[in-house]
Amino acid sequence: MQYETVIGLEVHVHLKTKTKAFCGCSTExxxxxxxxxxxxxxxxxxxLPVLNKRALELTIKTALALDCKVNNYLKFDRKNYYYxxxxxxxxxxxxDMPISSNGFIILSSGKKIKIRRAHLEEDAxxxxxxxxxxxxxxxxxxxxxxxxxxxxxxxxPDEAYEYLTNLKLILQYIGVSDCDxxxxxxRCDANISLRKxxxxxxxxxxxxxxxxxxxxxxxxxxxxxxxxxxxxxxGERIIQDTRLWDGQKEITVSMRSKEEAHDYRYFPEPDLxxxxxxxxxxxxxxxxxxxxxxxxxxxxxxxxxxSEYDANVIIxxxxxxDYFEECAKLYKNAKNISNWLLGAxxxxxxxxxxxxxxxxxxxxxxxxxxxxxxxxxxxxxxAKEILTLxxxxxxSASAIISEKGLAQVSDEGELGRLADEAIKENSKSVEDxxxxxxxxxxxxxxxxxxxxxxxxxxxxxxEILRGKLK
Amino acid sequence: xxxxxxxxxxxxKDKVNPRELRKAxxxxxxxxxxxxxxxxxxxxxxxxxxxxxxxxxxxxxxxxICIKDHLTTCASHILDGFKPPYDATVITKLRNAGANLLCSxxxxxxxxxxxxxxxxxxxxxxxxxxxxxPGGSSGGSAAAVASDQxxxxxxSDTGGSIRQPASFCGVVGLxxxxxxVSRYGLIAFGSSLxxxxxxxxxVEDSALLLNVIAGYDPNDSTSVDTPxxxxxxxxxxxxxxxxxxxxxxxxxxxxxxxxxxxxWAAINLLKKLGADYKEISLPHTEYAVPTYYIVATSExxxxxxxxxxxxxGLRSKAAKKEISDLIDMxxxxxxxxxxKEAKRRIMLGTYALSSGYYExxxxxxxxxxxLIKRDFDEAFKSVDCIIxxxxxxxxxxxxxxxxxxxxxxxxxxxxxxxxxxGIPGISIPCGFMKNNLPVGLQILAKPFAEEALFxxxxxxxxxxxxxxxxxxx
Numbered sequence: 001m002q003y004e005t006v007i008g009l010e011v012h013v014h015l016k017t018k019t020k021a022f023c024g025c026s027t028e029x030x031x032x033x034x035x036x037x038x039x040x041x042x043x044x045x046x047x048l049p050v051l052n053k054r055a056l057e058l059t060i061k062t063a064l065a066l067d068c069k070v071n072n073y074l075k076f077d078r079k080n081y082y083y084x085x086x087x088x089x090x091x092x093x094x095x096d097m098p099i100s101s102n103g104f105i106i107l108s109s110g111k112k113i114k115i116r117r118a119h120l121e122e123d124a125x126x127x128x129x130x131x132x133x134x135x136x137x138x139x140x141x142x143x144x145x146x147x148x149x150x151x152x153x154x155x156x157p158d159e160a161y162e163y164l165t166n167l168k169l170i171l172q173y174i175g176v177s178d179c180d181x182x183x184x185x186x187r188c189d190a191n192i193s194l195r196k197x198x199x200x201x202x203x204x205x206x207x208x209x210x211x212x213x214x215x216x217x218x219x220x221x222x223x224x225x226x227x228x229x230x231x232x233x234x235g236e237r238i239i240q241d242t243r244l245w246d247g248q249k250e251i252t253v254s255m256r257s258k259e260e261a262h263d264y265r266y267f268p269e270p271d272l273x274x275x276x277x278x279x280x281x282x283x284x285x286x287x288x289x290x291x292x293x294x295x296x297x298x299x300x301x302x303x304x305x306x307s308e309y310d311a312n313v314i315i316x317x318x319x320x321x322d323y324f325e326e327c328a329k330l331y332k333n334a335k336n337i338s339n340w341l342l343g344a345x346x347x348x349x350x351x352x353x354x355x356x357x358x359x360x361x362x363x364x365x366x367x368x369x370x371x372x373x374x375x376x377x378x379x380x381x382x383a384k385e386i387l388t389l390x391x392x393x394x395x396s397a398s399a400i401i402s403e404k405g406l407a408q409v410s411d412e413g414e415l416g417r418l419a420d421e422a423i424k425e426n427s428k429s430v431e432d433x434x435x436x437x438x439x440x441x442x443x444x445x446x447x448x449x450x451x452x453x454x455x456x457x458x459x460x461x462x463e464i465l466r467g468k469l470k
Numbered sequence: 471x472x473x474x475x476x477x478x479x480x481x482x483k484d485k486v487n488p489r490e491l492r493k494a495x496x497x498x499x500x501x502x503x504x505x506x507x508x509x510x511x512x513x514x515x516x517x518x519x520x521x522x523x524x525x526x527x528x529x530x531x532x533x534x535i536c537i538k539d540h541l542t543t544c545a546s547h548i549l550d551g552f553k554p555p556y557d558a559t560v561i562t563k564l565r566n567a568g569a570n571l572l573c574s575x576x577x578x579x580x581x582x583x584x585x586x587x588x589x590x591x592x593x594x595x596x597x598x599x600x601x602x603x604p605g606g607s608s609g610g611s612a613a614a615v616a617s618d619q620x621x622x623x624x625x626s627d628t629g630g631s632i633r634q635p636a637s638f639c640g641v642v643g644l645x646x647x648x649x650x651v652s653r654y655g656l657i658a659f660g661s662s663l664x665x666x667x668x669x670x671x672x673v674e675d676s677a678l679l680l681n682v683i684a685g686y687d688p689n690d691s692t693s694v695d696t697p698x699x700x701x702x703x704x705x706x707x708x709x710x711x712x713x714x715x716x717x718x719x720x721x722x723x724x725x726x727x728x729x730x731x732x733x734w735a736a737i738n739l740l741k742k743l744g745a746d747y748k749e750i751s752l753p754h755t756e757y758a759v760p761t762y763y764i765v766a767t768s769e770x771x772x773x774x775x776x777x778x779x780x781x782x783g784l785r786s787k788a789a790k791k792e793i794s795d796l797i798d799m800x801x802x803x804x805x806x807x808x809x810k811e812a813k814r815r816i817m818l819g820t821y822a823l824s825s826g827y828y829e830x831x832x833x834x835x836x837x838x839x840x841l842i843k844r845d846f847d848e849a850f851k852s853v854d855c856i857i858x859x860x861x862x863x864x865x866x867x868x869x870x871x872x873x874x875x876x877x878x879x880x881x882x883x884x885x886x887x888x889x890x891x892g893i894p895g896i897s898i899p900c901g902f903m904k905n906n907l908p909v910g911l912q913i914l915a916k917p918f919a920e921e922a923l924f925x926x927x928x929x930x931x932x933x934x935x936x937x938x939x940x941x942x943x
Contacts, residue, residue, distance in 0.1 A: 039556050043776050045549070045657040046536040046558060048690050078772050080823070081802060089775035125562070265823035267832055270661035270769055272691050 001233055003194040005225055006202055007154035009217075011167060013146050013177040014123065014185040015058040021144035022049030022092060022120045028182055031139035033128075041142035043087030048271050051076075055144035056099075058176040060277075060285045062146055063100030065174045065292060066115050066167075070100050070282055075274040076120075084136055085125040093121035093147075095266040105150075105170070106294065107162050108312075114151040121145050124258045140184075146177070152191065152202070157221040164188060164214045165316075169293045173318050176212040181213055185242060188217055194228045195239070202239040203228075208252055210245045220245040224252055266363045304334035313342055323356045326363035336370060344384050348391055360394035361387075369397035377406050378402060382454050410465060415448065415456055419464045424446040433469055441465060474498040474618040475940070478527045481621065488519045488526025490572055491621075495528045502943045506612040508594045508604070508733055512916050513540060513571040520568030524682055528572040529564060530620035532611050534581060535666065536655040537561050537571065545589040546579045548777045548807025550784040558655020559690065560624060560666050560683045567682045567872040570696065572620055575610030579809045580774065581631055581659040584881045585871065588811040593868055596638060597941040599906055605635030607883075611640040611669045623669040628660045629762050630725045630861075630885025632667045633897035637910020638861035640899045640939060642670045642927070644679060645885075647917045648892035649694035652687030658773040660766035661692075663889040672937050673898065673928045677701035680920060690939035696918060704921040705928045710744030712926065715853030720884055725862040732901035732909040733859045740857075740930060750853060757838045758887040759879060764822045764835035765890070771819025774812065779803030793834040796906045806886030814875065843891040850916045855926055858884050860897040862893050869942055888914055895924045899936035908936070 023040035039047040063070050069459050077095035104112045111275035125141040127134050152158050154368045168179040179186040193205035211217045228238055243252040293315045300311035315321045327337045373383045387402050401407050423430055432440035473494035486907055492590035503509045510533055534544045536554035543549040549828050565876050578588040586594040586609025594609045596602040597617035604613040608625025617622050625632040636643025642666045651666045668679035686695040778800050779785035786802030813839040826846035861881050871878040890893040900911035915922040
């Protein structure tokens with residue numbers, strides 16, 4: 001039987017505010033347990049929440065970047081459930097009037113994945129389980145969270161993966177979140193169901209939790225597709241439940257069924273008076289939104305003649321794309337810059353496990369190096385070594401070339417002498433060349449290069465050798 | 471006059487020695503509280519005398535207002551040992567005004583009640599008749615002021631919890647406009663209804679205390695950022711041309727005839743002093759009690775969810791075999807920690823918010839609440855204030871209504887609408903019944919028109935002697 005997969009994703013991201021959503025406590029990660037708490041985020045009796053304006057601004061900024069409609073009426077609700085990491089045993093969230101709705105994200109295929117809603121809420125604390133007890137750390141309690149819910153428009157694990165990648169990139173571009181799944185600043189739950197190809201009605205869905213990477217989301221979805229398809233093929237019914245992804249065993253395990261689901265008893269949060277958001281406030285935030293990744297890629301292709309592939313790779317890293325633009329201001333051939341960035345510079349980034357900002361490589365210095373290659377002062381090969389030295393020392397290409405005497409030798413007298421030596425020492429290759437084997441000449445060029453310690457201009461060497469062996 | 475009998479304004483005027491004053495009140499508490507049982511615990515006296523408008527004035531605090539490092543329990547077992555690490559905003563303001571924090575007062579557990587019988591520590595007794603209740607839920611504060619165990623007191627009012635005990639104990643009780651006084655540090659019952667307010671021996675003290683506690687608080691989003699006038703400037707003996715509204719829905723059957731007569735006598739006195747009155751209608755009055763018990767219990771069920779034994783307060787010490795997991799711990803702690811009325815209201819509120827019932831109960835109650843508010847808006851177009859009895863009866867006997875929650879709920883029938891509408895209301899003494907129980911007169915005004923309340927209340931008070939009567943203890 002052929003099935004169509006229907007997936008909806010629910011993403012939670014921590015907003016990058018200095019203080020928590022409803023109190024003045026710091027949001028810094030990795031501090032001593034319970035060191036960043038106050039009566040409000042501890043939910044102590046008598047304490048009251050006060051909305052962090054910055055959290056609202058970042059929420060609206062995100063909504064605008066996701067092409068959502070921003071509702072100009074802000075209302076919070078209480079979501080009631082008992083859990084020891086939730087100090088009030090209710091979460092301040094938004095229920096029937098989310099701050100934003102009806103947005104979308106476009107995939108590379110051109111397909112639009114609609115976003116149903118994005119709303120602001122507070123995070124809970126964290127439980128640390130020990131052998132015979134559990135401890136609670138409330139540092140995370142009250143951190144501002146944005147919940148972004150997609151429509152069930154996603155039809156494959158690959159689409160889910162791309163949606164998440166694009167979403168993350170947009171959030172990073174607008175600077176609202178680090179989106180670091182390891183630190184828990186981005187979390188993703190997935191709803192998935194199968195239906196017979198052509199069916200209009202949705203099948204019974206399951207909700208997947210506990211995926212700690214985009215890859216895990218993809219794997220969990222794939223597992224669930226197989227599991228549900230097998231069940232349906234066997235004539236079984238899918239049971240609506242919430243399932244946990246076990247990354248080690250690579251399976252999903254049922255956590256609770258629909259019958260055990262919470263009744264959250266939502267009602268308007270009486271401690272936060274609803275208020276209208278002025279259009280002016282929204283317009284001001286709109287101005288803060290930078291060029292988004294997809295628009296940037298299009299511009300790189302159109303204005304800077306990058307290939308679609310290169311453009312899409314470069315924009316994946318906002319800092320790298322910013323760097324690229326800096327270079328492109330100084331140097332005409334953008335394609336050349338992109339080759340360097342995606343080649344030698346990326347190798348350096350990877351081997352040093354650093355970001356482009358952390359490398360001691362100013363855009364003008366990289367451009368300087370490329371220009372030395374263009375002028376044939378150095379060979380491409382030598383240039384790569386120079387790049388390493390530049391990053392090590394923070395010096396410019398020309399400084400290193402003159403310091404180390406790395407300038408390419410094009411002097412025909414000097415090169416002629418080395419060519420003679422090479423001809424003398426490699427009679428076999430000379431014969432081969434004369435017998436018509438063009439490769440043999442390349443070998444001789446290589447020998448001359450070696451003798452010059454890489455400084456010889458290979459093009460000139462080739463010409464000299466050809467002349468001598470005529 | 472004995473020091474413990476003085477009002478705050480007399481203390482300030484006569485520059486009474488704060489040390490002697492504190493001592494006098496502590497002696498008074500030792501002498502009478504064995505019988506009244508209004509005081510739960512004394513606040514430590516550090517011997518310092520703060521400067522400010524209430525310098526040295528001893529004040530009693532209802533046990534649901536957080537005092538830093540001082541046991542604050544809402545008269546509930548579940549808050550055993552809870553010492554807040556912070557002061558409520560009103561406490562900070564009192565300290566800044568130089569007031570002397572005297573004691574915590576008894577109350578119905580979490581302010582759930584109208585008689586102060588629902589206290590984990592046992593009931594408070596009415597100083598006018600120790601067989602009777604002082605009203606509630608701020609019964610401890612009202613009884614303490616009435617029996618001269620405190621110069622003044624703070625209470626909280628969610629559906630009448632300041633005004634009704636003020637009426638039963640023959641003192642002045644004010645519920646300010648919702649948003650006039652910060653709720654930060656008031657342990658919430660019904661967040662959209664709760665207000666902190668003064669319980670005092672006379673109207674002047676009420677204005678003095680409101681001056682100190684009123685004002686916008688950045689820690690309370692529901693407090694309103696409007697200027698605080700000097701309320702003592704409204705203490706003017708003048709009601710000429712004042713238009714009083716008498717809501718016909720409040721003079722119903724079931725209201726005690728002596729109460730009714732006392733209230734009408736008061737209205738006629740005001741008329742004699744130059745005011746005018748007319749009958750008005752607040753047509754949605756009959757829905758106030760059911761609306762209130764849905765809104766208030768719904769909010770309470772959520773507000774009280776945090777008392778779970780995890781972080782503070784009571785954690786059940788039941789045997790380990792009985793508590794095998796977290797859920798058992800929750801159940802055991804809440805079972806042991808909450809009293810009967812608290813459990814009843816948590817269940818009511820939980821039910822009203824449950825999926826499938828929300829629209830029929832909570833949402834509908836919110837709509838009716840709007841209608842009740844509109845009734846008042848409409849009324850205040852043609853009158854300056856509204857006068858009603860504070861409660862349909864005088865103080866009832868201890869135990870008389872504990873088995874009949876509905877009849878208990880009805881003792882707040884005249885005060886509840888005020889909280890639903892968010893308007894201010896004051897209860898002042900307006901006479902005594904044959905059995906020597908005080909009767910309270912309720913005056914209501916527009917939002918943020920506390921000045922109008924003070925003016926009417928002061929004029930009436932200065933033309934009568936009721937507030938000067940003392941219970942014999």
